[in-house]
Amino acid sequence: MTNHEPEGVAADIVADPAAALSPVSRTALAVARVRAFETAQPEPLFTDPYAQVFIEASGIPMDVAGPASPLAKRLVAQGILRTRHYDEQLMAAGVDQVVLLAAGLDARAFRLPWPEGTRVFELDLPPILAFKDRVLAEHGARPHCERIVLPLDLVDPDWPNRLRAAGFDAARPSAWLAEGLLVYLDADQAAGLLGAVGELAAPGSILMLEQGRDVSGTPREDGLTALTDLWRGGLGPGTADWLAVHGWQVEFAGLEDLAAGYGREMPPAVGPSTAGFLRARRIARPVPRPESQGNDSSSVRSG
Ligand SMILES: C[S@@+](CC[C@H](N)C(=O)[O-])C[C@H]1O[C@@H](n2cnc3c(N)ncnc32)[C@H](O)[C@@H]1O
Secondary structure (H helix, E strand, O other), rough: OOEOOOOOOHHHHHHHHHOOOOHHHHHHHHHHHHHHHHOOOOOOOOOOOOHHHHHHHHHHEEEOOOOOOHHHHHHHHHHHHHHHHHHHHHOOOOEEEEEOOOOOOOOOOHHHHOOOOOOEEEOOHHHHHHHHHHHHHOOOOOOOOEEEEEEEOOOOOOHHHHHHHHHHHHOOOOOEEOOOOHOOOOOOHHHHHHHHHHHOOOOOOEEEOOOOOOHHHHOOOOOOOHHHHHOOOOOOOHHHHHHHHHEEEEEEHHHHHHHHHHHOOOOOOOOOOOOOOEEEEEEEEOOOHHHHOOOOOOOOEOO
């Protein structure tokens, strides 16, 4: 296991873990609550033994009653399906380099049976990764892969260099997961991030993420505004189209269909709801245009 120790945040994280996290990083605790809730059900779609551990270490009490409002019910059901769906997609990806963009408290490195030789890169802001690694170390958690932790800001254009310097090989196919991330970015930031992923993803690579939504009409429900007020929408409902014109072949899996496949029923959609998840396969890499046509690298070619 290679751990790049986050600097300068460790003391705050020990003193008051939740307060040391930025509002957007606290959303990782909300996802952990969903995973702890599902793990405690009689027939869970997955088990994440670390989710409850993170919640306890955060000092924020867990509401064991489950979601109450219509939007909360929908978001929790979506979070559960999303975790199971991406678990399956990652296990089927058939590559040995996996990048978890905004890994948060995702414990897949520790709970999935990765093939021998798999390297999992976890990228997120420093305080949440410091919290995560402290809690995992206290519980003696051991990853089932080579785990490489990179504390960084995914809006900083230097992050691809950090990933390469940590051993990521852009010449070979990779799998990318952007779970619960793009909605917290604005459209330019989301396009910049996905553009950078495209440059690092060799043909045959896989990218998994949510189909975006128009967040402008999101109802402001009690208990959810700490989450929903942070939503910027990313590329919104145009996410799949953006990928398709930037060198990706995109497949869509609808929430209702996925739920039915697992014998579950989705609570009704409330306002602008995420319709499902995208699986994009890299078919082209951007190539620099000749000098005479300018220097932007927006064109793509196959293979
Ligand atoms: C809803 S959580 C999802 C976490 C994780 N993907 C999961 O599903 O468990 C959103 C995550 O995005 C991270 N994040 C948001 N903006 C980021 C940025 N600019 N750079 C790196 N991470 C960011 C937060 O720190 C947080 O961990």
